[in-house]
Amino acid sequence: MAKQAPRFKYYAQNQMSLIPHSLDDFIPKLHPVRIINTVIDKLDLESLYDSYAKCGGVSYHPKMLLKVLIYGYLNNVYSSRKLEQACLENVHYMWLSGMSYPDHNTINRFRSSKLKGYIEQIFTQIVELFIEEGFISIEEAYIDGTKIEANANKFTFVWKKAIANYKEKMVQQILEIWGYADSIARQESELPPPPDFKKIDVDTITQAIDTLNAALKDNPDIDQKVKNKLKYITKEYPSKIKEYQEQEATLDDRNSYSKTDNDATFMRMKEDHMDSGFLKAGYNVQISTNNQYILSYSIHSNPTDTTTLIPHLEKFKENYGVLPTAVIADAGYGSQENYTYLESEDIAAFVKYNTFDQEQEQLSKKPRKNSKQDTKPFTADKLFYQHNGDYFVCPMGQQMHYIGDIIRTTTTGFIQTLKQYQAKNCQGCPLNGICHKAKGNRTIEINFELQRYRKQANELLNTKKGIDKRKQRCHDVETVFGNIKQNHRFRRFMLRGKEKVAIEWGLLAIAQNIRKRAA
Incomplete structure (x- = not known):
């Protein structure tokens, strides 16, 4: 009996089709890529189009590049080189791009330059679309922040305190030589008193050095060590003081910054792989959410959340023309300034203060294990x-x-x-x-005014509505950060500078909202 041959499906690699296939045939009807395509097609992008030159070479269509970028951020593809490769190989990107093949320079230039000043408008339009569809409400905003590492070298730090110490040491060196010069000058002429150095700047240091050089010039009795020290000070100190002044201007009201990204501040990162709380250059990203959709975002160089609430809500108002009627936030935002602002804007403040959780534990009949005991009964x-x-x-x-x-x-x-x-x-x-x-x-x-605000917050947070809001906050705004950082592995910005970082987070926020819409 003849052995039966195995049966295979027909395979002919070079077989031609009578009717060519369309890329649309390979995209499932409910695939997220279709949602991105539909949403972006509904946006008004005229202001973005107007930013392009009216003459010169022909550019890739910004709508196409925007779709490719957002779909990349939706699928954890953040590199412009990987997006370039995807447009050549991945059917979803090929369908979005209409078989266009932008290179990585084009993609990166569009992201870092062309979207500057427009990404927030695009994000806001998408949120308004979802509001119309009933997925989002801007009446209630759950607010929280997280720290994202900057694209900066962790060893290129500049510290305000270190600059102050260096300047004090420079003044001390000058005063030591001044004292020596004064003792020498008493034999011939009177040396003027040293500057008070209330303001340590280039002019003050230069004048002091010039006075010392004039006092000790052509004096054969001067110690050689003093001569060498004065020569070094004359050569190095003016340029050093100028450098310190420039660094202080960059610092402004911050305590540190990175030389490779001047807008980034050194912050303690929770996600440090060594679990040591290592300081890294980063940004404080604030978001407000509703139903796990991002309503608004803002980027801050300040590591503390307390001072970010008001500018964040002002940006919210700038985007939508109104403020939320209720704000839900944790104890990091419970300051007198924030409570005053929320009251003046008639916003219900479901905002904890720093001792709220401890007070709740003490009132509870069953305090949690290892909870802090009251060791200061006379405060x-x-x-x-x-x-x-x-x-x-x-x-x-x-x-x-x-x-x-x-x-x-x-x-x-x-x-x-x-x-x-x-x-x-x-x-x-x-x-x-x-x-x-x-x-x-x-x-x-x-502070009686702060006590009044805390009493109001305590009463509001302990109502049934307040308890529900506290529970909702944990799995509303914190879930969004967890999804972006853990599930989608975004823990470090790729671009440098606050403006470009805002563009990158705007793309992440759009991707998060579309991801949630497609779920």
Whole structure:
């Protein structure tokens, strides 16, 4: 009996089709690439088109490049070279590009230059489309921030404190030589007093050096070591001071920056692979979300969240013309300035303050394991206050009376007023040293306005609506960051500079929203 041959499906690599295939035939009907195509086709991109030159060579269509970029960020393809390769090999990119083959320079130039000033408009239009479809509401905004590493060398840091120390050492060196020169000059002529160096700049340093050189010039009795030191100072210090001044101008109100990305600040990163909290150059990215869609985003060089809330909400207002009616955020945003702003804008502030969780644990019948115990029973917030007489009662039952106000200004220029109250006869008190450790009578500073805001926030957060909002925040805004950083492995920006970083995050935000829409 003849052995039966195996059967295979027909295979002819060079077989021609009577009717050529269309790339559209290879794209499933509900594929995310179709959603990107549909959404981008609905946008008004005239302002982006107008940014192109009206004469010269023919450019790739910006709508096509935008689609390719967004689809790349949707699929964790962030490199312009990999996007170039995908347009040659991947049927989805080929369908989006209409069989155009932009090279990596074109893609990168479009991303870093052409989208500057337009990406936020594009993002806002897409959000408004989803609002019309009923997927998003801008009434409630869940706000949080995360730190993303910058594309910068971690060893190219500049620290404000280090600059101040270097400048002080330079002044000290000049004053030492000044003292030596003064002792020499007494034998012949009077040397003027040294500058006060209240402002250590190029002019002050140069004038001091010139005075020293004139005083010690042609004097054969000068110590050779002093001569060499003065020669070094004359050559190096003016240029060094100029460099420090330029660095201080770049720092502005920051404590550090990177030389390879001047807009990046050194921050402690949670995602450090060594779990050591290593400082890296990065950006503080703030987003507001609703139903896990990103409503707005902002990029900050300040590592703390406290000072980012107001500029973030102002950008929200700039994009949509209105502010949300409710803001839900964690304790990192619970400052007096933020509460004041939210109240002035008539926004419901579901915003924790720094001791809220600890207070909730203490009120709970079953505190969590390893929770912080109250080791400071005599702090000012635990003292009884008598409104009628405007005084506090110390732990020994003595009255602490009002003695005056203290005005403080925050780094953002916000003015706080604190009232001071002072006790009497603390020296012979049996609790002296336990109640407080300062010398003399105990003095406390009370910010009644902040206390009022905290009381309002506590009451609002403990309503049924407030409890629901607190629970919702954890799996609304934090989930978005987790998805981008963990699932889609975006933990480091590829572009440098705050403007370009904003473009890159804008593409990520658009991709996140379309990804959520396609889910």
